[in-house]
Amino acid sequence: MDWLAEFPSLGKRDLRDLKKGIDGSFREWSRSNGDAIEAFFDPLYFFLVWLEKLLIATPWPIILIIVAGLAYLGSRSWKLALGSVVSFMLIGYFGMWKDMMATISLISVSTLICIAVGIPIGILMSRYDRVQSAITPILDLMQTIPIFVYLLPVVMLLGIGRVPGLIAVCVYAIPPIIRLTNLGIRLVDKEILEAADAFGSSYRQKLFSVQIPLALPNIFAGVNQTIMMALAMVVIASMIGVKGLGMPVLQAVQNQYLTLGLMNGLAIVALAIIFDRVSQRYGQRLQAHRYGKEHE
């Protein structure tokens, strides 16, 4: 009755051969195609480095003014603008200015990529049910698979550095924007779409003058989530050589530097709160027209 006690599995040797075979062929494939793939991502690399250098080279008072301006434009709240500036000053005062600039450039670039790739995918999903049912499980996979599992092939392909880090961040951060774009467009009032149809709108007119504007609050909630998830990846991305606030945290974990870890960790939290509040307020303002101001 041996066969009942032990689960029937592939023999140890077969299993080892299988894994070795797949590993070997992937390694070979990445060796022969690695350069081409790296070249493909080169523009991204240059953009990332350029932005990082630009942010670091810009005099700090100008950065502070820009931060205050953006925070105010986004949220229309003096308090939030002031809070952002104070946080930035504190972070700089404790010697984390350069790391912060590196992190901001990474977050900005990855968010831009996620928006540029995610919104069109979301629109396609909202238009075709088939695309939706094909992409949804992929998004589920991207959000649940342990990060290290896909970090590995990315590193094997592109080595260690900014670009693989950026890709890892994007893979992790892109699902919310895709999902919420799709959802937002699908949630647009059917009657309003019917009206657009009844007046003879083309698909394009309907998309750009009705669906996307009305889905904007949801799309923006997706952007907000994407930014938050990108920030959450900062420490893990530093494991494959991405500079920024995550790197000292990693060092702190490895060497038990309590203060270093805490300071950089809090800096990440501060950035997260600023990004979150500003983008949320902006999203809320986008749907102000829905509730109208009181009748006069």
Place this chain on the structure above:
Amino acid sequence: MSKTKLRIENLYKIFGPRGKSFIDPVKDGMSKQELLDNHSHVLGLNNINLDIPEQRIQVIMGLSGSGKSTLIRHINRLIEPTAGAITVDDEDILSMSQLQLREFRRKKTSMVFQKFALLPHKTVAQNVAYGLTIQGEQESIAKEKSHKWIESVGLSGFEERYPAQLSGGMQQRVGLARALATDAPILLMDEAFSALDPLIRTDMQNILLELQKDLHKTIIFITHDLDEALRIGDNIAILRDGKIIQKGDPQQIIMNPADDYISDFIKDINRGKVIEVKSIMQKGSSKGTSLDSSCSLEDALKVLNNEKNNECSVVDDKGKKIGKVTLDAAIGALFREKASRNKEKYK
């Protein structure tokens, strides 16, 4: 009679994935209930035949679930029929390509919706100009036209407001202006005033009737409200379970209800106000005072009562004598039983 603008012939709509395969059973008399119970398909429209005359208001009336909103959506093909034919100006709607259909919707029809369906992110002016904008009309022309229509529905000064800032009645005025702005000859109104409270509803009816005097559009007006139907309809078609059970002008329907369902429908109306003298007119002439043929029974009764032999002559809108009316007939028409018993006589 004016000429037919829109003709609906043998129109069927069966909702469900295999609607087409049930056309023949339905034509052979399968009932709505049977179709639903045994095949899980819903019979939306059942053999609709309707000629809609040009420049008149055709009311389609029925309770909820009778298929009236389904029917109106066939006219601009927001819903595709399962079988049948629809022609506008002798042009077949159903054979149009997507591109032709879009053009048809832009130029020939416009629609007013029960729940307004305004674009919440656009201002009143932008909403009214919507139909023109998607036709690629120049901004200045679109603005000018939309301004004119905003004025004609009495919303001047509200151009830059957002729909959410307006009351329901005002929102529907925007809806009406938006529909009129494209100058389409056919106006589809899907329970356009049903969501409004009674006073505002009457207001809107007045606005529509007033505008119609100048515009002469072919209006298809859906409602579940009999008073509204009688008030604005030149012709009425009554729909029940996806079938037209009676069509005709308001007078015909009140004087000769086709079945108990319709008798039930009209039993609570104020007959004195609705029935017109022409419906109870008899041949011959009288020496009494002249009454206008569209004079209401209520007004006629006062005059008839004062006449010596309780008779009046009836004149048409040009003042020509066309018949006479008696007090007996007028009183009889007030009471439904008598009216229907004597209907042959008064025809």
